[in-house]
Amino acid sequence: MSAILGIVAALAMVILAAVSDGDPISSLFSVTAVLIVFGGTGAAVTTQFGFKAVLTAGARFKWLVKPPAVDMLAFIEQVAAWSNLARSQGALALESELEAVEDPFQKQGLQMIIDNTAEEDMLPTLEAMAANAAREDIVASEVWEAAGGYLPTIGVMGAVLGLIHVMMELDHPASLGVGIATAFVATIYGVGSANLIALPLGARLGILAEARERERHLIIQGLMLLKQGKSGILIRQTMQNVLAQENKKKPEEVETGAAEGDALAEAV
Template identity: 60%
Template sequence: MTSLLGILAGFLVIIGGALSDNDPLSSLFSVTAVIIVICGSLTAVTVQFGLRQILLAFEGVFWLVKPPRTDLRAFIEQVSEWSAMARSHGTLVLESVIPTVADPFHRQGLQMIVDNTAPQDFAAILAIMAEKAGRTQEAPAEVWEALGGYSPTIGVMGAVLGLIHVMMRLDHSEELGEGIATAFVATIYGVGFANLVALPLGAHLKQLARELERERHVVIQGFLLLAEGKPGMVIKQHLQSFLEDEPKGKAAPDGEPVVMPQAAE
């Protein structure tokens, strides 16, 4: 939510700066500039990434409102309980737990434990799943960063097109000033969109993806210890060591599963 407020504040600063010079607000609006900059930038990233990745990038914007999180403290307690169940009744007892687990990553880990997957295969499969999830979660950031790279250049292109239109009407000298001002609106849109929206949003999404990767590392360690048959107390102490750098008393978000759209094949 703070990120959304920051983007809004950025636009308000630009508008406020224009109004402080007694410029009419209408001078900042141009449908032609919007078409050239936004549509042109979207066309460029579509060529680079494909339509599916573009849709995933726009879905990633919802992370600004509610970032995905793994409730690591709840997971540590849960995996400790699973360890006690497995040591008391065997790993097959965990099969009854699988349908109650919402997170697909956790379900896969439990299923492999129930299937008695070899330790080396178990670690390799979890690593592959984690890498795939990481690529999927970083994809929106890459798209927004690419948008931030294309839009300023396309904004300059829009300004040049506007100037060409003005130069073709030199016989109307009274329209030159307004025409040139309108032409440069495309540059404002390109640079403003890149530096107030696309690049900050891309950096923020990449930071969130790295935090999710760290959380996923803790989850993998938990399942590896569970597969080794470690006691619940040992698992809890080991995993809690990853949380020592977190502020005490920090409330973890509701333990909703992290469900990301699948990346394009």
């Protein structure tokens, strides 16, 4: 949510700055500039990444409202409970737990344990799934960062096109000022949206993607301990130590990560 507030605050500052100089808000709006800057940028990133990646990048915008995160402490307790169930009733007893698992990655791993997948097959499969998911997450960041590179240049292009139109109207001196001002709106759109939205958003999504990748690797370790038949107490102790070391090595950079770190400190 802080990312949304940051973007809104940044745009509000730009509008307030314009209004404080006595300019009408309408001076910041131009349909032509919107078409050139945002339409051109959209076409550029689609050419570079393809439709699927661009749609994924747009869908990831919702992460600013509710960042995806796994409650690792709850996962550790869940794996410990699964271990106790499997050790007392067998791995097939875990099938009753499958429907309650919402995370597709965890569900797939648990299904492999229920199916008695060999350990040497299970680990590379989960690692490949994690790598594919990480790539899908990071491509959204790359799309927004690429858009941040295209926007200023296309904004300048829009300003030049606007000036060309103004130059063609030199026989109407009274309209030159308005025409030139309108031309530079494209530059504002390009530079402003790149530095206030696209680049910060790309960086934010990159941080979230890295956090999700670390979570998946921790999930893999928990599932492999479950596969190896370790006791619930041992799984809990091992995973808490691994999570504590991970947090010390690279502290979480999102709000959910900070909350998990505090909870872990209390638990340990």
